[in-house]
Amino acid sequence: MEYIFKTNNLVKRYGKFTALNKLNMAVPKGSIYGFVGKNGAGKTTLIRHLCGLQTPTEGSFELMGVASDDKKICQSRRRIGAVVESPALYKDMTAKDNLKQQYMILGLPNFEGIDEILELVGLSDTGKKKAGKFSLGMKQRLGIGIALCGNPDFIILDEPTNGLDPQGIIEIRELILKLNREKGITFLISSHILDELSRLATYYGFIDKGAIVKEMSAQELDAQCRKSVRIKVSDISLFSRVMDEKGYSYSVINDNTADIYESLTFSEINKDLEKAGCNIITMEEHEESLESFYLSLLGGKKDA
Amino acid sequence: MLRILNADLRELLKNKLFYLYAAGAFVYPLVLLGVYKIVIHFLNDGSAVYVDDILTAYPTLSIFLVTVMIIALLVPGFKDGTLRNKMMAGVTRSEIVISMMLTATVATVILAGCGFLSTFGIGCLLTKGFSELTLGSALLYYLLTVLSEIAIGVFVVALITVFGGSNLALVVPLVVAFICKVITAIVEDKLFPEQGECVLKGARLTVYTLYSKYSAYAHLMGPTRWGAFEISMGALFLTTVSFIVAIAVFNKRDLA
Known part of the structure; x- marks a missing residue:
């Protein structure tokens, strides 16, 4: 099996507190990986490592075959998108301007594909409305839109349905499934809403006290749960x-x-x-x- | 590097707050002139307002204007997660710091430009012209002021990279600016007392003189007592130290 992200005895300590404790996990390419664990189990810490916000105390990880201590890891990160905790938006800009900003950060030569992304996340008719005035669901969708800039191979969503109404939850779920099926994008989704996660995930990782307790496919879980x-x-x-x-x-x-x-x-x-x-x-x-x-x-x- | 700088400059020009600060820099000399005119009217001693008065008073505010503007422009990136978007776009941490510093420099120069246009415009139209300064010395004074402002701007960026994400990033640069202003007042008073001569000796005299000569904060306290070399060296020193510290700290620190 080909893996898009793999960790090798990853350890992160903050003083005496160990947030990640020799964590070993592997996200199969093309999967929707449901990342499940209690509050403080280490989910967001791992995601921060993946995004380059934090560095491991010990151990390492591989992102698209590139080791975490390799300088080329920056290039691998260009192929990922993420919405961590809350969507990172420029509140003074419109949805389109937000996407243009991300295109410029990525150094893309033109703004081709922005309209397609807006259409995909259902924000093509927001016009001149600033992102700061968007509803929570619209912000979440714009966050996913920003994560989609540059055609990423891997998208990380930390609690993507947090605070959304039932309609918003359905919309986000359908969007994730569509992107996974049609564009082959691999997802890592951390969520507290297990019922919601079970409608999406094709692979699961259960984390507790900074370590992976079990990894299994959705079929294996179905077999256990049927x-x-x-x-x-x-x-x-x-x-x-x-x-x-x-x-x-x-x-x-x-x-x-x-x-x-x-x-x-x-x-x-x-x-x-x-x-x-x-x-x-x-x-x-x-x-x-x-x-x-x-x-x-x-x-x-x-x-x- | 260019892509992140390009994006940061675009973000700056799309930021409403930036235009508010630029407007503040433009209006301040006008307010200053109004205050001077009112005071002179009540004093009624035949004195007049000159360009020199407005020109040398502007930098005392610009310390805070530049500090607050850079805090307002950069700290939100640490809090709202937009900094994360840059890191995931394959931009290195060093590139992010350099781009922040260059963007802060551009913002500072634009702010100073607004102040310059306003000061000289008002000076030509509503004052009695130059008193002790000439046009050439006034322009040089302005240029050196901008250099010191840029150094302070870069220093504020360094403080933000150290404390970014926490509320300390909002407070520390302002506290530093205030403390430096107080220190400058004390140092100037000791080195150049209004009555009598300076009584400082030995190490204290050396430290006070070095601060007065080479501190960018000290140069933004009214008419300068030192030459272009000291002011430029002071600005260069603060910029270099800030750059080294910011790169070293930002490359090591964990971000939320």
Whole structure:
């Protein structure tokens, strides 16, 4: 798999506080990477490193194959766009002028493509209205518009739906999906709204206390979260043999527990297992959302 | 480098606040003239207002005008995240600092130009002309004033790169300007007392003289006592030190 961003035992310390603790993560190219963690877990610190605002205390990272201590990292950064915390706008300028400003910073030879970006983020009819007078949703979309200048390969969005109304959230989601599908842009999205993230992400990274606890694809997460029958049995090897013989889809959780992904009644399973000499201890319906998966993974309250 | 400078200058010219400060620099000599006229009217001692009076009074305000303008232009970039856009556009930190300093210099020169036009315009139309200064010495005085203002502008940029993002960036440059003004008043009083001769000796005399000769802040306190060499060297020294400190600090510091 090709990765657009990779870290190698990344450490960031502020005095005695360790914000990133030997963090290892990899963002696959073309993915929408959902970056999940509690407040203070280290999400924004990592994003600041990516954007060049901060430098690692130890360890390193690679952005588009260029190491963080390589001078060419500045060139790699030209191929990324970001909206970190709040959109960075020139409040005295119109939407178009904001994009022109970013074009000039990027050193692009002309202003070609600005109208297309405005159209894409739905701000083509804002005319002479200054960005300072935009609604929160419009500011967020302009922030994404600025991030889109120069046709980036990788866009970082830190809490992109923060403070948006439901309509705004839908608009931003659709925009991200469109850019990912049509332009092949890789996204790294940190969000507290797990339900929203689950509608977008194709890959997940769960961070806690400055370290990645788990990375997985959306398919793997779906498999973990899909509706199943969780069963506790006396002998897991006998259980596995019966399931294989019957051709049922299942996964073993531990040495006496497994999940069966079939619609079966208790009597059906019980009959087959009893015949093989395996007893059922408990059996219940099981379904896990991203939120409950997150809580089971990281523990704590619902403050992702 | 040019792309970031180009963008920064565009940002400057699109900033409404900048025009407000330029207008302030233009109006101040007029206000000064009005105040002088009122005072002379009440004194009724036959004295008159000359270009010299307005010209030498302008720099005392310009210290604060330049400081406040640069704070207003540059500090928001640290707070609203627009600085981040530059860093992600592949611009190096050194380039950002140099561009900030050049932009501050351009802004300072434009501000001084407004003050110049206003002072000389008013001087020609509404005063009795030059008293002790000639047109040539007045122009030289103005040029040296601009040099000192540029040095102070670059120094303020350096302070902003050190404290940028925190409220200290808003306060420290102004506090420094105020303290330097107070120090200058004390130094001038000791070195050139109105009555009697200077009684300073030894190291204190050397330090006071060096400050008076080479401090850019000291030169913006009315009629200058030193030549073009001292003033230029003072401005060059402050600019160079500010540049080195700003580059060194900004390349190392973490930004939010």
